[in-house]
Amino acid sequence: DAKTTQPPSMDCAEGRAANLPCNHSTISGNEYVYWYRQIHSQGPQYIIHGLKNNETNEMASLIITEDRKSSTLILPHATLRDTAVYYCIVRVDTNAGKSTFGDGTTLTVKP
Protein backbone atom coordinates (compact mmCIF):
# COMPACT_ATOMS: atom_id res chain seq x y z
CA ASP A 1 0.00 0.00 0.00
CA ALA A 2 1.14 3.53 -0.73
CA LYS A 3 2.45 5.65 2.13
CA THR A 4 0.44 8.61 3.39
CA THR A 5 1.51 11.80 5.15
CA GLN A 6 -0.76 13.71 7.51
CA PRO A 7 -0.17 16.62 9.89
CA PRO A 8 0.08 15.35 13.47
CA SER A 9 -2.54 17.70 14.88
CA MET A 10 -5.14 20.31 13.97
CA ASP A 11 -7.64 22.47 15.81
CA CYS A 12 -11.07 23.53 14.63
CA ALA A 13 -13.75 25.75 16.10
CA GLU A 14 -17.08 24.12 16.83
CA GLY A 15 -19.56 24.68 14.00
CA ARG A 16 -16.86 25.45 11.46
CA ALA A 17 -15.66 23.18 8.70
CA ALA A 18 -12.69 20.96 9.49
CA ASN A 19 -10.41 20.28 6.53
CA LEU A 20 -7.95 17.45 7.06
CA PRO A 21 -5.26 17.04 4.41
CA CYS A 22 -3.47 13.88 3.32
CA ASN A 23 -0.61 13.40 0.89
CA HIS A 24 -0.28 10.12 -1.00
CA SER A 25 2.05 10.93 -3.87
CA THR A 26 2.93 7.28 -4.62
CA ILE A 27 -0.67 6.09 -4.96
CA SER A 28 -1.25 3.48 -7.65
CA GLY A 29 -4.07 3.50 -10.16
CA ASN A 30 -6.03 0.74 -8.42
CA GLU A 31 -5.64 2.11 -4.90
CA TYR A 32 -8.46 3.82 -3.09
CA VAL A 33 -8.25 6.54 -0.44
CA TYR A 34 -9.98 5.53 2.78
CA TRP A 35 -10.55 7.60 5.90
CA TYR A 36 -11.15 6.22 9.36
CA ARG A 37 -11.36 7.99 12.69
CA GLN A 38 -10.73 6.80 16.20
CA ILE A 39 -12.44 8.42 19.11
CA HIS A 40 -10.72 8.01 22.46
CA SER A 41 -11.02 4.48 23.89
CA GLN A 42 -12.85 3.17 20.84
CA GLY A 43 -11.85 1.21 17.77
CA PRO A 44 -11.39 2.95 14.42
CA GLN A 45 -14.57 3.83 12.55
CA TYR A 46 -14.93 3.97 8.79
CA ILE A 47 -15.83 7.43 7.43
CA ILE A 48 -15.59 7.49 3.65
CA HIS A 49 -13.56 6.29 0.69
CA GLY A 50 -13.01 7.21 -2.95
CA LEU A 51 -10.99 6.41 -6.05
CA LYS A 52 -10.80 9.61 -8.07
CA ASN A 53 -14.15 11.35 -7.86
CA ASN A 54 -15.19 13.49 -4.95
CA GLU A 55 -17.45 11.65 -2.54
CA THR A 56 -19.96 12.75 0.07
CA ASN A 57 -21.94 10.90 2.69
CA GLU A 58 -23.76 11.77 5.87
CA MET A 59 -20.53 12.08 7.82
CA ALA A 60 -18.11 13.88 5.54
CA SER A 61 -16.91 14.84 2.08
CA LEU A 62 -13.77 13.59 0.39
CA ILE A 63 -12.00 15.73 -2.16
CA ILE A 64 -9.32 14.00 -4.24
CA THR A 65 -7.04 16.07 -6.47
CA GLU A 66 -7.03 15.35 -10.18
CA ASP A 67 -3.56 13.80 -10.05
CA ARG A 68 -4.71 11.75 -6.99
CA LYS A 69 -1.57 12.63 -5.08
CA SER A 70 -3.45 14.25 -2.24
CA SER A 71 -6.89 14.43 -0.70
CA THR A 72 -8.86 16.38 1.88
CA LEU A 73 -11.46 15.11 4.30
CA ILE A 74 -14.05 17.75 5.09
CA LEU A 75 -16.29 17.70 8.15
CA PRO A 76 -18.72 20.48 7.19
CA HIS A 77 -19.89 21.49 10.68
CA ALA A 78 -17.52 20.11 13.28
CA THR A 79 -18.91 19.28 16.72
CA LEU A 80 -17.10 18.47 19.96
CA ARG A 81 -17.85 14.79 19.31
CA ASP A 82 -15.71 14.94 16.17
CA THR A 83 -12.60 15.26 18.32
CA ALA A 84 -10.61 12.16 17.35
CA VAL A 85 -7.59 10.83 15.50
CA TYR A 86 -8.24 10.74 11.76
CA TYR A 87 -6.40 8.21 9.60
CA CYS A 88 -5.92 8.49 5.86
CA ILE A 89 -5.21 5.08 4.30
CA VAL A 90 -4.44 4.11 0.73
CA ARG A 91 -5.10 0.55 -0.38
CA VAL A 92 -6.71 -1.65 -2.98
CA ASP A 93 -10.37 -2.23 -2.30
CA THR A 94 -10.41 -5.97 -2.05
CA ASN A 95 -9.06 -6.34 1.46
CA ALA A 96 -11.05 -4.16 3.79
CA GLY A 97 -9.18 -4.65 7.02
CA LYS A 98 -5.65 -5.03 5.76
CA SER A 99 -4.93 -1.37 6.18
CA THR A 100 -1.62 0.25 6.98
CA PHE A 101 -2.43 2.92 9.53
CA GLY A 102 0.01 5.78 10.02
CA ASP A 103 -0.08 7.96 13.09
CA GLY A 104 -3.00 10.04 11.78
CA THR A 105 -4.08 13.58 12.56
CA THR A 106 -5.42 14.42 16.00
CA LEU A 107 -8.32 16.81 15.43
CA THR A 108 -9.40 18.84 18.43
CA VAL A 109 -12.71 20.67 18.09
CA LYS A 110 -12.89 23.57 20.48
CA PRO A 111 -16.01 25.36 21.76
Add this chain to the structure above:
Amino acid sequence: EAGVAQSPRYKIIEKRQSVAFWCNPISGHATLYWYQQILGQGPKLLIQFQNNGVVDDSQLPKDRFSAERLKGVDSTLKIQPAKLEDSAVYLCASSPRRRGNTEAFFGQGTRLTVV
Protein backbone atom coordinates in the same frame (compact mmCIF):
# COMPACT_ATOMS: atom_id res chain seq x y z
CA GLU B 1 -26.78 -5.11 13.75
CA ALA B 2 -24.54 -6.04 16.67
CA GLY B 3 -20.97 -4.86 16.41
CA VAL B 4 -17.69 -6.65 16.93
CA ALA B 5 -17.50 -7.86 20.52
CA GLN B 6 -14.23 -8.16 22.40
CA SER B 7 -13.38 -9.25 25.91
CA PRO B 8 -12.00 -8.47 28.33
CA ARG B 9 -11.90 -4.69 28.00
CA TYR B 10 -8.91 -4.37 30.27
CA LYS B 11 -6.24 -6.77 31.48
CA ILE B 12 -3.22 -6.28 33.71
CA ILE B 13 -0.64 -9.06 33.96
CA GLU B 14 2.94 -9.48 35.05
CA LYS B 15 5.67 -10.08 32.51
CA ARG B 16 6.19 -13.73 31.58
CA GLN B 17 2.54 -14.50 32.32
CA SER B 18 0.09 -15.65 29.64
CA VAL B 19 -3.01 -13.85 28.45
CA ALA B 20 -5.80 -14.49 25.95
CA PHE B 21 -8.21 -12.16 24.22
CA TRP B 22 -11.52 -13.11 22.65
CA CYS B 23 -13.32 -11.67 19.64
CA ASN B 24 -16.78 -12.31 18.25
CA PRO B 25 -17.12 -10.71 14.80
CA ILE B 26 -20.27 -9.39 13.19
CA SER B 27 -22.51 -12.27 12.16
CA GLY B 28 -21.76 -13.47 8.67
CA HIS B 29 -18.44 -11.69 8.31
CA ALA B 30 -15.96 -14.07 6.77
CA THR B 31 -12.83 -12.03 7.35
CA LEU B 32 -11.39 -11.30 10.77
CA TYR B 33 -8.36 -9.24 11.71
CA TRP B 34 -6.33 -8.68 14.86
CA TYR B 35 -4.47 -5.41 15.27
CA GLN B 36 -2.04 -4.18 17.92
CA GLN B 37 -2.12 -0.49 18.78
CA ILE B 38 0.68 0.90 20.93
CA LEU B 39 -0.08 4.16 22.69
CA GLY B 40 0.34 7.13 20.35
CA GLN B 41 0.58 5.02 17.21
CA GLY B 42 -1.83 3.78 14.59
CA PRO B 43 -3.04 0.17 14.65
CA LYS B 44 -0.72 -2.47 13.20
CA LEU B 45 -2.13 -5.60 11.59
CA LEU B 46 -1.03 -8.80 13.32
CA ILE B 47 -3.05 -11.49 11.56
CA GLN B 48 -5.89 -11.92 9.09
CA PHE B 49 -8.29 -14.87 8.86
CA GLN B 50 -10.57 -15.78 6.00
CA ASN B 51 -13.19 -18.07 7.55
CA ASN B 52 -11.01 -20.36 9.70
CA GLY B 53 -7.87 -20.13 7.59
CA VAL B 54 -4.94 -17.75 8.08
CA VAL B 55 -4.46 -15.41 5.12
CA ASP B 56 -1.64 -13.25 6.48
CA ASP B 57 0.33 -13.58 9.70
CA SER B 58 3.54 -11.97 8.50
CA GLN B 59 3.47 -9.35 11.29
CA LEU B 60 2.65 -11.77 14.10
CA PRO B 61 5.56 -12.45 16.52
CA LYS B 62 5.09 -16.19 16.36
CA ASP B 63 7.53 -16.98 19.14
CA ARG B 64 5.03 -15.65 21.68
CA PHE B 65 1.80 -14.78 19.88
CA SER B 66 -0.73 -17.25 18.55
CA ALA B 67 -4.25 -16.91 17.19
CA GLU B 68 -6.99 -19.22 16.09
CA ARG B 69 -10.43 -18.99 14.64
CA LEU B 70 -12.13 -22.29 15.16
CA LYS B 71 -15.27 -22.89 13.09
CA GLY B 72 -14.70 -19.62 11.27
CA VAL B 73 -16.55 -17.48 13.79
CA ASP B 74 -15.01 -16.48 17.15
CA SER B 75 -11.30 -15.92 17.47
CA THR B 76 -8.77 -15.87 20.28
CA LEU B 77 -5.39 -14.19 20.40
CA LYS B 78 -2.88 -15.45 22.94
CA ILE B 79 0.40 -14.09 24.22
CA GLN B 80 2.73 -16.48 26.04
CA PRO B 81 4.91 -15.28 27.71
CA ALA B 82 4.11 -11.59 27.79
CA LYS B 83 6.78 -8.89 27.67
CA LEU B 84 6.60 -5.29 28.81
CA GLU B 85 6.56 -4.10 25.19
CA ASP B 86 3.33 -6.04 24.58
CA SER B 87 1.44 -3.37 26.51
CA ALA B 88 -1.03 -2.07 23.94
CA VAL B 89 -4.65 -2.12 22.84
CA TYR B 90 -5.54 -5.24 20.85
CA LEU B 91 -8.24 -4.55 18.30
CA CYS B 92 -10.34 -7.06 16.46
CA ALA B 93 -12.05 -6.16 13.19
CA SER B 94 -14.25 -8.01 10.72
CA SER B 95 -15.47 -7.45 7.20
CA PRO B 96 -17.95 -9.19 4.94
CA ARG B 97 -16.79 -11.22 1.99
CA ARG B 98 -18.40 -9.65 -1.03
CA ARG B 99 -17.34 -8.10 -4.26
CA GLY B 100 -16.53 -4.44 -4.48
CA ASN B 101 -15.46 -1.97 -1.88
CA THR B 102 -15.77 -3.06 1.68
CA GLU B 103 -15.10 -1.52 5.04
CA ALA B 104 -13.81 -3.06 8.20
CA PHE B 105 -15.74 -2.87 11.46
CA PHE B 106 -13.66 -2.62 14.63
CA GLY B 107 -14.39 -3.65 18.19
CA GLN B 108 -13.56 -1.45 21.18
CA GLY B 109 -10.38 -3.35 21.87
CA THR B 110 -8.71 -4.93 24.87
CA ARG B 111 -6.22 -2.75 26.72
CA LEU B 112 -3.35 -4.89 27.97
CA THR B 113 -0.90 -3.61 30.56
CA VAL B 114 2.16 -5.75 31.29
CA VAL B 115 3.94 -4.85 34.52
